[in-house]
Amino acid sequence: MRRYLFFGVHADPPPWLRRLAAALPFVLLLALYLGASQLRLAENPDDKILPSLAQMADAVQRLAFRPDPRSEEYVMLKDTTSSLARLALGVGLSAATGLLLGLNMGLFPGMGAVLLAIVTFVSIVPPLAILPILFISLGVDELAKVALIFLGIFPLITRDIYNTVAALPREQITKALSLGANELQLAYRIVLPQVMPRLIETVRLSLGAAWLFLIAAEAIASTDGLGYRIFLVRRYLAMDVIIPYVLWITLLGYLIDWLLRLALRRLYPWYQA
C-alpha cells in the first residue's frame, strides 16, 4: 500500500515531519515580522511600530534585569507577581465556589431549585459591563480586580460542575447508598472525587477569560501588573515593551495550562478525557 507523507486523509506524517510542520507557521510569522521591521527601520530609524529584535531585547533588559532607578524594583518581576497573584486568587476562589455550588446543586434537588436560575442569570451578565459598578462599590484596589475575575468565571465553572454531577448515572448514587453511604459521604467521598478532574478541565478552559478580565481591570485602574504596563506604555507607542510583554503573558498562560494538564494526569490516572 502506498504511504502518503502529508496530503489526503490517509496521510501519516512521521514525527520529524510533524515537528517541522508545526514549526513552519511560527518561522514564517517571525520572518514576515523581521522583514517588515527591517524595511520600516531602513526608511525611518526612529520608527516605533515594528521594533527590531535588538530594540526589544534592550527594553526587556531595562525592565526585567535592571532595577527601576526610582522604586529600586525589578519592574517586570513586580508586574508578573502582582498579576499572577490576582489571577490565582480570582481563579482559585471561582474554582472553590464553583465546585461547592455545582456539586450541591447537582446532587440535592432543593439546592438546585434555589440556585440554578440565579447562577444562570449571573453567568449571562457581561462582566465587563459591571466593571464600573465594581470600581465604584469596591474601590480601585485589588478587591475589585479579583471580583471581576471571580464574577466572570465562577458562574461558568458552577454550571459545568452542575452538569457533570447531574449527568452521573442514578445507579451510582443508589449503589453508594446501598453500600451504607450517608448523604454527606455521598457528596464528599463519592461525587466530589469524581468531579475533581472535570474541575481542572473547566479551570483550564476558563483561564483565557480570566486573563481577559485581569488585563481589562488592570488597564483601567492599577499601579502595577502586566496589563497595566502594556496600557501605560501604549501612550508612547512603546511596541518594544508591548510585544515582549504579550509574548511573556502567552508563555505564562501556556505554562499554567501545562501544569494543570500534568496535575490531571498525575493525580487522576483513572480519568480519560
Added chain:
Amino acid sequence: MNTTEQLSALRQKNLLHIENVYKQYGARVVLDNIDLSVARGELCTVVGPSGCGKSTLLRIVVGQEAPSSGDAFIEGAPAGYPDATRGIVYQKYSLFPHLTVLDNVLLGKVLESSIFGRVRARREHRDEAMQMLERARIAEHWKKYPHELSGGMQQRVAIAQALIKKPRIVLMDEPFGALDPMVREDMQVLLLELWEEYGMTVFFVTHDLEEAVYLGTRVIVLSQYYIDDRGAAAEQRGAKIVADHALPRRAFSTSVKSSPEFIELAAEIRRAGFDPTGARHVTQFNLSHPDSFQTLTAAESRALRAQEGP
C-alpha cells in the same frame, strides 16, 4: 382467595414482600398489580420480554423509585430509600471509576467509619476484602482501576463489592447481560457457588430464559401478554406475574442445560411469557410456587365479580 391474616403472615415471614404494586409513567402503566413474596435463602430469578418492566420492579425493590400505588416490604418493614439492607449489582455503573479494585470492595467497610477512622478501617478490612476478591477469582487485579478490566472482571469485582456488606438480599439487574457466552457461564457458576457459601438471598433479573431457569430456585415470569376481564376499560395494561415456578436445586454443572426437563420448562416459560398468542387468562396463570399469591380485583376477573354478587 387469600385471607388478610394469611397475607400478613407471609409479609412477616418472608424477606421481600410486594403487594398490589402498580407503576405508571404518565399514562403508560408498566407494572399492573404485582404481588410477590420471596423467602430467605431463595435465588429468585425474574424473566420476561424486553421492556416489560423488570428493571422497574427492581428499582422499586431497591427503593430508587416509589410505586404509584401498593407497597414493598423488606423483612416486614416498608422498603424505603436505598440502604445497606439491599446490595445491588447492575449491568454497568456498579463500580466507582475513581477507586481501584481493592478500594471499590473496601468502600462498604470504609463508609462505616468516620473521616478520621478511614485509614484504620482500610487496614483492618484489607484482608477480608482480599479474601472476597480471592473468592471472586479476581484478586490478582486488586491494584487496577475499573476501566483497565474487561466486562467479566468488572462484574466479579462488583459482586465482591456488594457481598462484603453482607446485605440481607442481593439485587441483580442483568449482571451478566453484556458478557460473551463463555464468560457468562463462568459467572453463573461463580454466583451459584457464592450463593451457596454465603447463604444469600438473591433477586436476579434477566431477559435470558436459560439463565433464569439454570440459576433459579424459583422463576418468576413477568409479562404483558395475558388476558383479563377489564375489557376496553383498560386499554393500557401493564405487566403482571404470569407464572411462578419452584425449581429443584440441581447440580452446578452447566450440562443440565441440555437435559429434557430443563428444555421442557424453558419451553413452557417461553409459551407463558414470551408468546403473545399463548396469552392466558389471569385466573389461569401457573402460580405453583408455595409463596405465590394473587390479589385480583373484581374488574380483572369475572368469576370474582360473580362471587361478590351484584
